[in-house]
Amino acid sequence: MMKLEMICTGEEVLSGQIVDTNAAWFASTMMEHGIEIQRRVTVGDRLEDLIAVFQERSLHADVILVNGGLGPTSDDMSAEAMAKAKGESLVENREWRQHLEDWFTRNNREMPVSNLKQAMLPESAVMVDNPVGTACGFRVKLNRAWLFFTPGVPFELKHMVKEQFIPFIREEFDLDAKVALKKLLTIGHGESSLADKIEPLELPEGITIGYRSSMPHIEIKIFARGEKAIALLPRVTGHIKMVLGTAVVAEDKATLAEEIHTKLLNSGLTLSVAESCTGGMITSQLVDFPGSSSYLQHGLVTYSNESKVRVLGVNPATLDDHGAVSIPTVEEMAKGARAILDSDFALATSGIAGPDGGTEEKPVGTVAIALATRSGVYSQMIKLPRRSRDLVRSLSAAVAYDMLRRELLTEAVIVDYQSIGRFSK
Amino acid sequence: MMKLEMICTGEEVLSGQIVDTNAAWFASTMMEHGIEIQRRVTVGDRLEDLIAVFQERSLHADVILVNGGLGPTSDDMSAEAMAKAKGESLVENREWRQHLEDWFTRNNREMPVSNLKQAMLPESAVMVDNPVGTACGFRVKLNRAWLFFTPGVPFELKHMVKEQFIPFIREEFDLDAKVALKKLLTIGHGESSLADKIEPLELPEGITIGYRSSMPHIEIKIFARGEKAIALLPRVTGHIKMVLGTAVVAEDKATLAEEIHTKLLNSGLTLSVAESCTGGMITSQLVDFPGSSSYLQHGLVTYSNESKVRVLGVNPATLDDHGAVSIPTVEEMAKGARAILDSDFALATSGIAGPDGGTEEKPVGTVAIALATRSGVYSQMIKLPRRSRDLVRSLSAAVAYDMLRRELLTEAVIVDYQSIGRFSK
Missing domain, CATH: 3.30.70.2860 (Alpha-Beta Plaits)
Known part of the structure; x- marks a missing residue:
């Protein structure tokens, strides 16, 4: 089996100033082609570190994708390090020098002298075309491995991987992609x-x-x-x-919000949301998807009691008698949010996300959730003790979405989840 | 100088299914303490790969932070790999077993048998406490290096690095912390x-x-x-x-939402929000902070025109004459949201986040933003061309927050930002 590794270069990646999305993209793209990466090494812009890592990993892998360090500045040293690792010199690649000159002419700019460096490749390198940038890709065989050098700019990397790298390994290693x-x-x-x-x-x-x-x-x-x-x-x-x-x-969905979005999009059905403790999370996760305006009518984050009364029409006596975090209140919130625009469905939440605000009767993590439909209202009050504020909110949003999902499937709306407790009504 | 490296484990990190934010967080946290990481190696959940990387890197580094692989499932094998790398056996750590049993008792749950594995440490390991989870940290000396094992769950990692790892390296390597x-x-x-x-x-x-x-x-x-x-x-x-x-x-704030939260918390001032294109983002980012209920009265995500009319009291003629994305509409939205509960301030947004819905006159990235106060209303319509849906929304939320921030400082509310265009009124 072909052994694939990746080497990521660059001080800003190593030091965490930027998150290495190139690495994640490359690995998941390879996975989709049925190829697992065995190891990823991230090093900074120090010549001796680069030489060491090229020499060392070339003894273990068949193919190594090297990302970054092909730019014109002094901290771009992948080509130089590769030449030193193999004990050969850098030579100018005429074809790429011509490409660079054409590129700058086409863009009506004079080529800075520093860009000339980008045409200097290790003597034994095979040039790899980069039609979308000034950094030339190349590959070099050292020990057991082909080292395949790619630019750090994400769209240049993506282009080169798809157009050059994948066809190369397919051909070279006769891969089966099932x-x-x-x-x-x-x-x-x-x-x-x-x-x-x-x-x-x-x-x-x-x-x-x-x-x-x-x-x-x-x-x-x-x-x-x-x-x-x-x-x-x-x-x-x-x-x-x-x-x-x-x-x-x-x-095959990343979140419950995506599942709900897919089900409601272009369904002709409409949704309203009234949120207290989830604070806009249910609404916001749906608005993340383009097209959500086709079903989402409004999301009312009625954080204060006054707002529950004034905006949603909750009866002040309900709040007085049962409190904001209660089945009767959250049912009135859902019914109120649904009624304003006569939506098909409305979800409502009211709870104590913490870290403060809990009582003995209703500790932090107590959340009331309701789903109103044209024919009635479903509700439950769940217990999420010892969870962080963020987790109380995201779990509550998930349970709310799941109630709606189950209603859309005409399944029982309220069910038990192993790690989520529930108050008896 | 102390040589620090990091080893990230886990198929999901190596395969790019999740972006490795732990690595970026750790590196930048170390930077803030004046310590640079020399190399980062990412490997999957294969025992032989883990053993090889522990043995190999322990010859080069003084300290290696190992992240992940301490969970209860069969693909969590950091402890086993470390024991094999050092040629010793795994032994049960009594203290941690007790901790696990107490943890499950406290959470009213029976301990699954698989969790017992989390108390098995290499013979020579020094246990490292994890008061916020079930994965026990530990450190082992191999060759030149201390290998320091931490959980993959981000908040457990962060806790352990701050409370245990940094004090350990401070002490062990006599670091100057100035x-x-x-x-x-x-x-x-x-x-x-x-x-x-x-x-x-x-x-x-x-x-x-x-x-x-x-x-x-x-x-x-x-x-x-x-x-x-x-x-x-x-x-x-x-x-x-x-x-x-x-x-x-x-x-020294991570986001503008945190800056606004800090300024409004316990100020006695109140805020309402009416969002269209930002879809609950402004509200949700504030609700993320405990205590936000002291100033945030409600956030009304009036996504449909009907909702703008029914909930916020926007005049239907305004929508007809100027459209939903316009200065007059967003001003009425802000004034309406403020008036319902007589808040001190209200922010409102209405725009075209894309990718569809743009026109020649109002292309994707056009966003109207207003701030209503007790004495009047400020508004502007900004241009954010060629940005993603998410960036249009998050930049719009940031500009809205900044209008409020500047008002609270009694500075000019509307100012120019270099990369953000604006329609003239």
Whole structure:
């Protein structure tokens, strides 16, 4: 099997001044082609570090994608380091020098002398074209590995990987790309509790399971490698969904908001939202998607009691008798938000996100949630003790979305989730 | 000099399914303490890869922070790999087993058997406490290096680095901690335009400048190393602020929302928000902070025209004559939101976030913003062409916050930002 590694260069990546999105993009693009990266090394702009890492990793990998350090400034030294690592000199690549001169002429600019450096490649390098920038790519064979040098500018990297790198490794290593992936989105279960349920299953050969925590969700990834495993993927997925029950809330979606958005978009159905403790989170996550205006009518973040009365028409006596965090209040909030524009659905939340504001009867993490429809209202009051303010809010939003999702599927709206408690009515 | 490296583990980080924000956070936190990372290696969940990287890097570094792989599932194998790398066995740490049992008892849950694994540490390991999770940290000496193992959950990592790791390296390597840092938050300028203004300044010895892009903000970090430089830091900061003018919107705050929250908290002043294109972002960013209920009365995300009329009292004729994205509409939205609860201030936004919905007259990126006060209303219509939907929304929220910030300082509410255009009224 071909061993692929990545070397990321640049002080700003190593020092955390920028998050390395190139690395994540490259790895997930390779995954989609069925190729796993074995290791990624990130180094700064020090010549001796670069030489050392090229020499060292070229003993272990078959292909190494090197990203960054091809620019015109003094801290761009990938080509020089590669030449030194191989013990050869830098020579001017005529073709690229011509390309640079043409590029600057086309852009009506004079070429700074510093850009000439970008045409200097290690003697044994094979040039790799970059039609979208001034940094020339190249590849060099050292020890076991092909080192493939790419620019740090994201769209130049992407272009070069798609147009040059992938065809190159396909050809060079005769790759078989048969891989499939299914993602299940879950809420209300810890990673270990999900694993305890899944790990006893006997999975067919070629099928592996991964977990990714992205609170309030945990995503389960089912990888299938090879045609036989891919054919079995739907059956395995069905089995896992059965075992996990209400924990699974979406397939191949990143969040419940995306699932709701997809279901409501162009459905002709409309939604209103009244939020207290979730503070705009439910609304905001939907507005993130273009086209949400087709179904989302308004989201009313009625943080104060006065606003619940004035904007949503909650009865002041309800607030007095039951408090803002109560089933009667949140039901009136949902009904009020729905009635203003006669929406098909309205979601409402009211709770104590913390860290302060809890009482013995209603501690921090108590959240009332309601869904109003044209025919009635569903509500529950959940318990999320010992969660951070942010997690109380994001879990509450997830439960609210799930109530609506289940209503849209005409399933029971209120269900138990393993790690989420509930007050009896 | 102490050589610090980082090893990130986890298939989901290596494969790019998640961007490695832990790595960026750790590196920039170390930078703030005056310590540079030399190299970062990212490996997946394969035992032999982990063993190889521990053995190899322990020959080169003095301290290696290892992140991830301490969970209860079968793909968490950092402790096992470390034990194998050192040729010793895993033994149960009684103290941590007790901690786990107490943790689950306190949370009224039965401990899954899989969690027992989290108490198994390499024989020579020194346990490192994790008061905020079930993953036990530890450190092991191998060859030249101390390998320091930390959980992958971001807030557990952060807690352990601050409370345990930094004191440990301080003590072990006798580090000189004389470093100070000032952060300036900016909006409306590109990084190169900020650098063009700052780089001509002659900075005293020991003072260096860093930039961090966290859209819609760019943060400028002014590091001072040594007592002399620290003493000069206020003067240098003042000079840079003068040179940058309206670009600087806060000091030592991560976002403008945090600056507004700090100013309004317990001020006795109240705020209402009416959002259209920003879709709850302004409200939601404030609700993120505990205590925001002391000033935030409500945030009305009036996405549809009907909602602007019914909830905010916008005149239908205004919408007909000028459209939803217009100065008159956004002014009525702000005045309406303020009037409902007689708030001191109200912010309103209405714009075209894209990718669709633009016209020749009002292209994607056109956003009207208003601030209503007890004495009047300020408004402007800005142009944000060629920005993503998300950036149009976050820049609009930032400009709205800045209008309120400037009003609270009794400065001119509407000012020019270099990279943000504006329609003339």
